[in-house]
Amino acid sequence: MRLSRMPLSLRVPVISAGLMVLVGLVASQQVLSALGAVQDARLRELARLHIDGLSVALGPDVLRRDVWEVFDTLDRARSAMDGKRMILTVVGDESGRVLAASDPRRAPVDSDMSGLLAGAGTLATISAAGADPMVRVAAPLVFQGRETGQILTELDVSDLVAERRRALAALVAGNALAISLLALGGYVVMRRILRPISLLAAQMESATGLPEPIPGDRIPKGDSELARLVQTYNAMSGAVEAKAEAERRLAERERFVSLGRLSSSLAHEINNPLGGLLNATDTILTYADRPDVVRSSAALIDRGLRHLRDVARATLDQNRIDRNGMRLALEDFDDLRTLFEPEATRLGLRLDWAVAASALPPLEAAPVRQIALNLLLNAAEAAESGGWVAFAADASDAELRLSIRDSGAGLPEASLRRLLTSDPMPPGGGVGLRLVHDLVAAGGGRIDHSRAVAATEITVTLPARAPC
Amino acid sequence: MSQTLTRRQMIGSALGLALRPRLARADTSLRLGLTPVFLDNDAVVIARLRDALAEGTGQLIDLVQRRTYAEVTGLLLEGGVDAAWLCGYPYLQHENILSLLGVPSWRGAPLYQSYLITAPDDPASGLADLRGGVHAFSDPDSNSGWLVTASDLSRVGERPETFFRRTMFAYGHRNVVRAVASGLSRSGSVDGYVWEVLAQLEPDLARATKVITKSEWLGFPPFVALRERIGTSPVTALQDALLGMTGTDPGRAALQSLQLDAVTPGHPGLFGGIRARMQDLAG
Numbered sequence: 001m002r003l004s005r006m007p008l009s010l011r012v013p014v015i016s017a018g019l020m021v022l023v024g025l026v027a028s029q030q031v032l033s034a035l036g037a038v039q040d041a042r043l044r045e046l047a048r049l050h051i052d053g054l055s056v057a058l059g060p061d062v063l064r065r066d067v068w069e070v071f072d073t074l075d076r077a078r079s080a081m082d083g084k085r086m087i088l089t090v091v092g093d094e095s096g097r098v099l100a101a102s103d104p105r106r107a108p109v110d111s112d113m114s115g116l117l118a119g120a121g122t123l124a125t126i127s128a129a130g131a132d133p134m135v136r137v138a139a140p141l142v143f144q145g146r147e148t149g150q151i152l153t154e155l156d157v158s159d160l161v162a163e164r165r166r167a168l169a170a171l172v173a174g175n176a177l178a179i180s181l182l183a184l185g186g187y188v189v190m191r192r193i194l195r196p197i198s199l200l201a202a203q204m205e206s207a208t209g210l211p212e213p214i215p216g217d218r219i220p221k222g223d224s225e226l227a228r229l230v231q232t233y234n235a236m237s238g239a240v241e242a243k244a245e246a247e248r249r250l251a252e253r254e255r256f257v258s259l260g261r262l263s264s265s266l267a268h269e270i271n272n273p274l275g276g277l278l279n280a281t282d283t284i285l286t287y288a289d290r291p292d293v294v295r296s297s298a299a300l301i302d303r304g305l306r307h308l309r310d311v312a313r314a315t316l317d318q319n320r321i322d323r324n325g326m327r328l329a330l331e332d333f334d335d336l337r338t339l340f341e342p343e344a345t346r347l348g349l350r351l352d353w354a355v356a357a358s359a360l361p362p363l364e365a366a367p368v369r370q371i372a373l374n375l376l377l378n379a380a381e382a383a384e385s386g387g388w389v390a391f392a393a394d395a396s397d398a399e400l401r402l403s404i405r406d407s408g409a410g411l412p413e414a415s416l417r418r419l420l421t422s423d424p425m426p427p428g429g430g431v432g433l434r435l436v437h438d439l440v441a442a443g444g445g446r447i448d449h450s451r452a453v454a455a456t457e458i459t460v461t462l463p464a465r466a467p468c
Numbered sequence: 469m470s471q472t473l474t475r476r477q478m479i480g481s482a483l484g485l486a487l488r489p490r491l492a493r494a495d496t497s498l499r500l501g502l503t504p505v506f507l508d509n510d511a512v513v514i515a516r517l518r519d520a521l522a523e524g525t526g527q528l529i530d531l532v533q534r535r536t537y538a539e540v541t542g543l544l545l546e547g548g549v550d551a552a553w554l555c556g557y558p559y560l561q562h563e564n565i566l567s568l569l570g571v572p573s574w575r576g577a578p579l580y581q582s583y584l585i586t587a588p589d590d591p592a593s594g595l596a597d598l599r600g601g602v603h604a605f606s607d608p609d610s611n612s613g614w615l616v617t618a619s620d621l622s623r624v625g626e627r628p629e630t631f632f633r634r635t636m637f638a639y640g641h642r643n644v645v646r647a648v649a650s651g652l653s654r655s656g657s658v659d660g661y662v663w664e665v666l667a668q669l670e671p672d673l674a675r676a677t678k679v680i681t682k683s684e685w686l687g688f689p690p691f692v693a694l695r696e697r698i699g700t701s702p703v704t705a706l707q708d709a710l711l712g713m714t715g716t717d718p719g720r721a722a723l724q725s726l727q728l729d730a731v732t733p734g735h736p737g738l739f740g741g742i743r744a745r746m747q748d749l750a751g
Contacts (some may be wrong), residue, residue, distance in 0.1 A: 068636045068643065071652045102598070105651035108635060165565050 009198040013190035017183035024179035028171045038166060039160045040127045043135065048123050050086065051139045051151055053077075057254035058091060058151075059143030062099060067109055071100035078102045085132060087154040090116055091141065094149055106428055116152055128156075133158035154161055168435070196226045210244060212370050247438070258373050265342035269311050273304035279399065280304070283352055314338040328365040329398070330355065340376045340391075347380055351387040357395035361464035366461065367439045368400065374432040375404040375458055382408025382456065398464050399445075405457045408424050411449070420447060421464075436460075497528035498702050501540040501552030502642040504606070505689035506726055507665060508533060513725045515628075516735055522724035524709025535639050537609035544694065550702040551693040556742045557611035560690050563736070567698050569691040569707040571734030574661050578732050581660035582612035582683040585648050588677070592655065592679050601654035603632040604647035607639055609653035610659070611742050616683045617657040642666060642673075649676030661688070666726050687738035693733065 006014065061069035072093050078086055090101040092113040101107035107116060120138040121127075128135060135157050140175040161390040196219075203212045213234040220226045259266075280297040287293040309435060314335040333355045372391070379389045387407035393402045417423050418433040422441075440447050445462035497743040500521065502508055514531060521529045532549050533630050534540045537558055538587035544552040559566055584595055595617065605628070606613020614637075621631050628635050636653065638644045638713055641662035648656040658684060667689065691710055693703045710731040713719030723730060 066636075066653070067602075067634070068638045068647060070645065071650070072638075072643065075646065100652060103650070104653075109652060363607065 007198070007201070009191065009194040010199075012194055014188040020183045020186055021179050022183075024175045028175050032164070032168060033166060033169055036127075036129050037162065040129065043128050043155070044123055044126060045158065046085070047126060047135075047137050047153065050089075050153060050155075051123065052139070054089065054091075054151060054153075055139075055141050055143065059148065060139065062091060062093070062149045062387040063143055064139055065093065065099065067100050071102075071104065074100060074102040088157050089151065089153040092150045092152070094147070095114050096150070113150070115150065117150075120405060121151055128160040128164070128429065130155040131161060133161055133463055146338065193226075196220045196435075198263055200230065203233075203237070211240055213237045218238050247332055251435055251438070254374070254432060258370070258377055260337075261377055262315075262339055262343050265346045266311060266315060266339070268346060269342040270308055273307055277301050277304045279429060300316065304379070310338055311342075318373070326365045328360050328363040328368050330357070332362065332365050332369055333372075336372050336376070336391075339373065340380070343377070343380055347383075348385040349380060349383055352388065352390035352392075354390070354392045357393055359397075360395050361397055361400055361462075363400055363443075363465060364464060367443060368402075371436050371439050371460055372404070374436050375402070375460070378432060379404050379406035379408065379458075381454075382406050382411070384408065400462045401463075402460045402462075403457060405455055407454055408456055410451050410456050416449060420449060476736065481506055494577050495614050496525070496552075497530045498525055499532055499550035500691075500706065501532045501543050501554075501598070503537045503540045503689070504642075505535075505553060505610075505659065505662075507642060507662060508622045508640070509578040509642060511668075511723075512717055513722075514721040516725045520713055520716065521706065521709045521717040523716050523718040524712055525705040527705060537607045541609065544692070545695075547694070549696070551691055551706050551733050553689060553691050555607075555609065555611050555689045556687045556739045557746070558609045559613050560708055560739055560743055560746060561571055561609070565695055566692045567695040567705070568736065569693050570710045570731040571690045571738060572688050572726070573729040573732050574688055574727070576729065577685070578688045578734055579685040579740055580612065580688050581685055582616035582678045583658050583660045583663050584617065584655060584681040585645065585663065585677040585679050586655045586657055587648060587651065588678045589676070590654065590680075594679055598655045599631055600633050602634045602636070602652070603628065604638050604644045604653040604656035606639060606641050606644050606656075606658060608639075610657075611643060611686060611689075611745075612659040612683070613641055613657050615742065615745050615749065616686075619749045620683075622749045622751065624631070635721040642668070645673055645677055649673055657679075668727070672741075687734075690734055690739075 004011075009283060010108055024080040030355050054073070057073050057077075058070055061073065074089050074091065079261055086102065088101060088103050090105055090113060091099045093099050094111045096117075098107045098111045098113050100109060107113070116136075119137055120136040123137060124136050125140055127139045127214040133156065134154050136152065138150060138152040140147045141151045168197075191357070196214075199214055199218060204216055211233070214230050219230045277300070279298045283297045284301075285293050287297075316446040317332075317335050318339060335354050341353075372393075376389065376391060383389050383406040389407075390403075390405040392405075394403070411419070415433055419437050422437070437447065440462065443462050444464060445460060448461070449457075450457045483728070486612055498521070500651055502514075507513060514533075518531050532540070532543060534543070535702050537555060540549070540552050541554060541558045541562065543549045544554070545565070559568075574580055584598075586592050586598070595735045603617075605617070609612055635703075636655075638647050641659040644656040644658045645663065645666060647653040656677075658680075663674060663677075663679065693706070697703045709719075711733060714730045
């Protein structure tokens with residue numbers, strides 16, 4: 001798993017563990033480097049003392065080229081060191097020939113010293129840093145301020161190398177243990193610290209799709225920042241819940257609002273036939289003995305009552321609570337026309353109504369009716385008196401297409417934003433268009449707006465979706 | 469009163485008698501010069517020799533060691549020491565003014581040999597094979613450690629300085645053995661008596677060398693004194709102590725440490741071989 005894809009509650013502990021490993025490595029490196037420096041300083045001091053001591057002791061003998069005395073001094077120095085540290089010391093004369101060596105078989109008297117000098121360091125440069133258990137150092141042999149020869153010595157540094165190797169092993173083992181414990185501890189502690197974050201993330205992605213508040217007993221104690229964060233989150237989740245509830249109520253109310261807007265037209269629609277109906281009953285009462293008049297008046301009453309029944313049914317349907325889940329039918333478009341036509345008439349608008357579909361895709365009736373009604377009411381409001389409103393419904397197996405056009409001056413910018421975007425709504429103004437937007441979005445559909453010369457068209461496309 | 473004084477005088481006289489010999493000893497300690505004709509690096513040997521001579525002479529003994537034969541010979545000639553254990557070669561060099569006090573007897577005779585030694589794996593079987601090598605001598609005044617080899621070369625018309633690529637003086641027979649054993653020199657001229665004693669005391673060191681040739685038997689390094697001082701009490705005391713070492717426990721212990729039988733009176737004729745070599749060298 002890539003680090004950037006890890007959840008924060010895992011990533012931070014992993015990073016903290018990684019940092020501890022890094023710190024451990026750097027610390028180990030520092031310790032080894034310090035140990036190396038100490039060892040080198042020790043080695044240089046040792047070599048310097050060794051060579052200085054021999055220079056003092058050998059000076060006169062080298063000056064006299066006294067092979068035996070030089071050897072005797074070296075041999076006694078070797079014996080005194082019990083064969084430790086000093087492996088070989090060679091003293092050469094000014095011409096680079098061996099005068100004597102602690103091991104004459106390795107460096108015979110009068111042999112050329114250059115082979116031995118190759119690869120030898122100086123007192124300032126020798127180091128026990130490599131894996132080589134031996135270092136070779138060469139220095140001039142100075143006596144009475146004059147360089148009388150040279151001295152080369154091989155020092156056994158296997159103990160220093162072994163010491164460093166032991167230190168390395170101890171560091172690796174100790175640090176591995178310490179780092180593992182620290183990293184594990186750091187991981188656990190970070191996980192604990194970040195547990196509220198994990199909880200927060202889990203609550204945000206709850207099954208309901210809405211952020212759920214964190215119970216009070218799970219709010220971290222003692223950590224005021226995280227506690228504040230959780231409390232803030234709880235407050236926000238409450239606000240989101242409240243907003244969703246408010247929207248739900250608003251949508252509920254919108255149904256009544258749209259009906260309310262139709263109420264006067266519908267009242268007229270009911271009232272208008274009543275005069276005719278009352279006249280018909282008067283006629284029947286007056287001409288009760290004339291069957292033809294009674295029959296024609298009864299037919300008139302029948303038509304009027306049927307119309308009234310249609311209007312009442314359409315109004316009830318629009319508002320029925322138990323209509324949720326019902327499938328859209330062609331009759332729903334008749335209902336819409338029944339509801340809207342009186343309003344158009346009242347406003348002096350021409351209404352073009354075209355439902356071309358013979359079969360409809362599976363869709364829930366309530367949102368479609370609400371969408372169409374809201375857009376029709378909006379169009380009626382926009383189209384000025386003497387103008388027109390056109391409704392068209394077209395359908396295939398896959399989708400339903402509604403087209404609402406009007407002769408109005410077009411939607412103002414604020415209304416377009418309500419209809420087409422999820423931008424926050426400015427205060428004031430109706431919620432009808434935003435409800436259309438939300439319903440279409442919930443249904444996975446699309447709203448298109450186009451403006452032609454003296455005509456505005458809003459098209460809603462809804463994909464087929466079986467009512468649940 | 470007079471009795472008291474007398475008693476005090478008596479006590480004082482008794483104290484004086486008791487203290488006098490010790491004071492006298494300290495004032496007149498005998499001085500014996502030593503050269504590395506034996507294992508002069510062994511403190512136990514030196515201590516036993518001092519004890520033996522102190523026992524034999526009844527006096528304190530001051531054993532004087534120097535690095536070279538020449539220094540000890542010089543001390544003897546100028547009277548810095550009462551007597552000295554010298555090599556036969558410097559004895560003969562100053563034969564006209566020196567006299568023998570005694571000659572140690574080793575393995576039944578007052579004689580010893582000079583050995584020519586090399587490393588055990590050296591193919592050389594004689595002096596002639598050592599040409600061009602590095603050679604260690606003991607001391608320029610040593611018979612076994614120089615004269616024998618130098619005279620051998622002289623007899624065939626060679627000189628050490630040219631026959632060998634390089635020569636060195638190690639000033640001590642044990643040092644010659646060390647030089648050869650370590651590889652510092654290819655070969656060495658060494659006192660046979662010292663080599664044999666080393667072979668028992670420090671077998672590892674001696675085994676790191678091998679003897680390729682031995683000289684004829686020559687007079688063992690003698691104890692000598694200035695002839696003019698022969699008969700003086702310090703010299704006589706020393707001579708008596710030397711010759712009487714086998715008669716005292718400390719004397720026998722010292723002889724055992726030195727692996728010698730006794731110190732015999734000796735006579736100048738023992739050193740004929742050395743004298744002959746000196747003449748050969750002088751050409």
